[in-house]
Amino acid sequence: MTATVVSPEHLLSPEHLLTRIADPDLHAGGDPHALWRWMREFSPVHRHEAGELPAFWSLTTYEDIRDVYRDPAGFSSARGVLLRPARLGDDPGGGLTLALSDPPRHKELRSLMADWFSTRAVRGLEDSIRTAARTAVARAVEEGVCDFVHVAGRFSHSVICGIIGIPERDHEDVYRWCEEAFAAHTSLAAHPQLMEYFMELLYDRMAEPADDLVSALVNGTVHGELLSEHEVLLNCENLIGATENGRLALIGGMLAFLRHPGQWHRLRQDRALLPGAVEEIVRWTSSATHSMRTATRPRVIRGERVEAGDRVVLWLPSANRDEAVFEDPYRFDIARRPNRHIALASGEHFCIGSTLARAEMRALFAELLDATDLIEQAGPHTLVRSNAVNGPASLPVRLTSHQPVTRRS
Structure with a gap:
C-alpha cells in the first residue's frame, strides 16, 4: 500500500504561516497567495516582531498599498526598499539611487534618466526591440528545446544594455555576470567583473561622452553637483537589476499561457488583445513580490498605529489579487477590463521603465505568435527562491516553427 504524502505546508494554519511570510521557501514552494488572501480578510495590517529580520508591518490590500505609494513624504524609500537581515542595517545605497531616494532628490535623479524611457524614446527603439525579439525567438526555435528563462533574459538584457551604452559585443559577458549574481542572490555591485566593467565604461564616457x-549620468547634475562615481555605478546597477523584474514577468507570462492555452489561442486569433494581455501578464505575475517603506511620522492604518521609523512592507501580488478591486482576481483573463493593477508601483516611484517593459512584452509575444506554430512545456518548471521577486527560475519549452530556420555558422 502506497502512503499518501501530505505537504507540511498544508497542515499549517494561516496564523502560523504569518511567521514565515518573508521565508523564501514559502514563496518558492508554498502558497503565499493563500496566506495573503487570509490576511486581506482577517489581518490586512499586521505587525511582525523582530527576529533575523527587523520588525515590520505587512500591508496586503490594494487600497492601503496604493495610499502608501502615493505618500512619499510619509513613507520614505531612503532607508531601503527591500527587507534585509537586521544585522546588515539600512541599505547602503539609501539616498543615492533612483529607487532609494525621496523627493526632491528623487525627482532630480529621475529627470536625468527620464528622456531615455519616455514614450517618444521607446517609440524610437521599437525597431531595435523587434530585432532583439526576432533574434531571441529564432535562437530558441533553432535550439528546439530551450529554457525560456534565457530567451527572455537575453532579450530584455540586450535592450537595456543598448540604452545604458554597453556595446553589443559585450552584451553576453554582462548577461553572464548578472546571471551569476542573480543565481547567488547577491547584489550586482558585489560582482567584481561587472563593477570593473562599469568603472571602465564610466571613465570612457567621462573622457568621451556618447548618446x-x-x-547622461556622468555629466548630469543633481542640486547643481555632478554625481559621484559611486552614485553613477549604483544607479547603473539599479537599472540593470531592475531588468530582473521585467524578465520574470516575461517568463511568468509564458508560464501563464502554457497553463491557460485557451488564452494563447484567443490572442493568436485576435492580435488586438495584445496590449490588454500585457497588462494582465503584469498583474498576474506581479514579479516584484514586495517593496518596503519607512514611516516618517506616526500613522493609523485600519486602526493599527504605525510609529515613525517603523518599516512597512507592501506585498504587491496580494494587492493585485484584491477581491475588492478585481473581479474574479484568480482568473487569468487577457481581456480583463478594467485592470488598474499596481505591479509597477504608483505615485512618485512609478516604474520609470514601465513604457519600455510593455513594449518589450508586446514585441516578444508578437514574435512568438508570428514565428511559432506550437509552444509546449518540455519539463517541470522551478520557481525563484526569493521574497523580493517571484517567477520561474527555469521553464523548459519546445518551440515548433512553420518557418525554416537558418542555422548560424
Whole structure:
C-alpha cells in the first residue's frame, strides 16, 4: 500500500504561516497567495516582531498599498526598499539611487534618466526591440528545446544594455555576470567583473561622452553637483537589476499561457488583445513580490498605529489579487477590463521603465505568435527562491516553427 504524502505546508494554519511570510521557501514552494488572501480578510495590517529580520508591518490590500505609494513624504524609500537581515542595517545605497531616494532628490535623479524611457524614446527603439525579439525567438526555435528563462533574459538584457551604452559585443559577458549574481542572490555591485566593467565604461564616457544613459549620468547634475562615481555605478546597477523584474514577468507570462492555452489561442486569433494581455501578464505575475517603506511620522492604518521609523512592507501580488478591486482576481483573463493593477508601483516611484517593459512584452509575444506554430512545456518548471521577486527560475519549452530556420555558422 502506497502512503499518501501530505505537504507540511498544508497542515499549517494561516496564523502560523504569518511567521514565515518573508521565508523564501514559502514563496518558492508554498502558497503565499493563500496566506495573503487570509490576511486581506482577517489581518490586512499586521505587525511582525523582530527576529533575523527587523520588525515590520505587512500591508496586503490594494487600497492601503496604493495610499502608501502615493505618500512619499510619509513613507520614505531612503532607508531601503527591500527587507534585509537586521544585522546588515539600512541599505547602503539609501539616498543615492533612483529607487532609494525621496523627493526632491528623487525627482532630480529621475529627470536625468527620464528622456531615455519616455514614450517618444521607446517609440524610437521599437525597431531595435523587434530585432532583439526576432533574434531571441529564432535562437530558441533553432535550439528546439530551450529554457525560456534565457530567451527572455537575453532579450530584455540586450535592450537595456543598448540604452545604458554597453556595446553589443559585450552584451553576453554582462548577461553572464548578472546571471551569476542573480543565481547567488547577491547584489550586482558585489560582482567584481561587472563593477570593473562599469568603472571602465564610466571613465570612457567621462573622457568621451556618447548618446547613452551612462553619459547622461556622468555629466548630469543633481542640486547643481555632478554625481559621484559611486552614485553613477549604483544607479547603473539599479537599472540593470531592475531588468530582473521585467524578465520574470516575461517568463511568468509564458508560464501563464502554457497553463491557460485557451488564452494563447484567443490572442493568436485576435492580435488586438495584445496590449490588454500585457497588462494582465503584469498583474498576474506581479514579479516584484514586495517593496518596503519607512514611516516618517506616526500613522493609523485600519486602526493599527504605525510609529515613525517603523518599516512597512507592501506585498504587491496580494494587492493585485484584491477581491475588492478585481473581479474574479484568480482568473487569468487577457481581456480583463478594467485592470488598474499596481505591479509597477504608483505615485512618485512609478516604474520609470514601465513604457519600455510593455513594449518589450508586446514585441516578444508578437514574435512568438508570428514565428511559432506550437509552444509546449518540455519539463517541470522551478520557481525563484526569493521574497523580493517571484517567477520561474527555469521553464523548459519546445518551440515548433512553420518557418525554416537558418542555422548560424
